[in-house]
Amino acid sequence: MKRVCVNCEDQNDMQAFSGETHTVEFRGASAVVKNLSGFRCxxxxxxxxxxxxxxxxxxxxxxxxxxxxxxxxxxxxRIRRKLGLNQVEASRLTGGGHNAFSRYETGKVTPTPAVINLFRLLDRHPEEVDRLKRA
Known part of the structure; x- marks a missing residue:
């Protein structure tokens, strides 16, 4: 039975391979996975x-x-504590739900780049927290 490519739908039979090493990447980090097998178009x-x-x-x-x-x-x-905020206050600053920061800090949810960038800015400019609290 021919294996049709799911990407380009080429009708040529996909070619078997084995023993290959591939790298998985995510946000600048990578992991090497050895001895992989499968098919290639x-x-x-x-x-x-x-x-x-x-x-x-x-x-x-x-x-x-x-x-x-x-x-x-x-x-x-680290930044939230430096700023003297509890998790609910930090969530309010970012527009998240009441326990958003708990989920971020425990690793249950990936924070959005906007949340990370805001807190990195506040880490450099902590004087801006009060202005944001009033907004």
Whole structure:
């Protein structure tokens, strides 16, 4: 049975590969996953991993996401405390729900770039917090 490419829909049979190493990247971090197998489209190069390889590749990506969440949460916690804000006050500044900062700081949710950028600015200019509280 021919494997049709899901990307370009080329009718040529996708070519099997095995033992390859691929790199997963997320927000500047990367992880190397070795010994992957699957199929590659000879026309566009699209890769379709077999089930076991796809699972390992996805786990590596998930680990990068979780590490990025933990790092962002730690940074936000440090800045929030520096500014003397509790989590509810920090959530109000960013327009989030009452427990948004709890979810950011525990790594359950990835904070948006806008939240991270705002708090990085406030880290450099803490005098602006009072102005934002009044707005």
């Amino acid at each position: 000879p026309s566009c190069g699209e890769v379709e991993f077999d089930e076991e390889s796809a699972e390992r590749y996805a786990e590596a990506g998930d680990a990068l996401v979780m590490a990025a969440r933990a790092e962002a949460g730690s940074e936000l916690r």
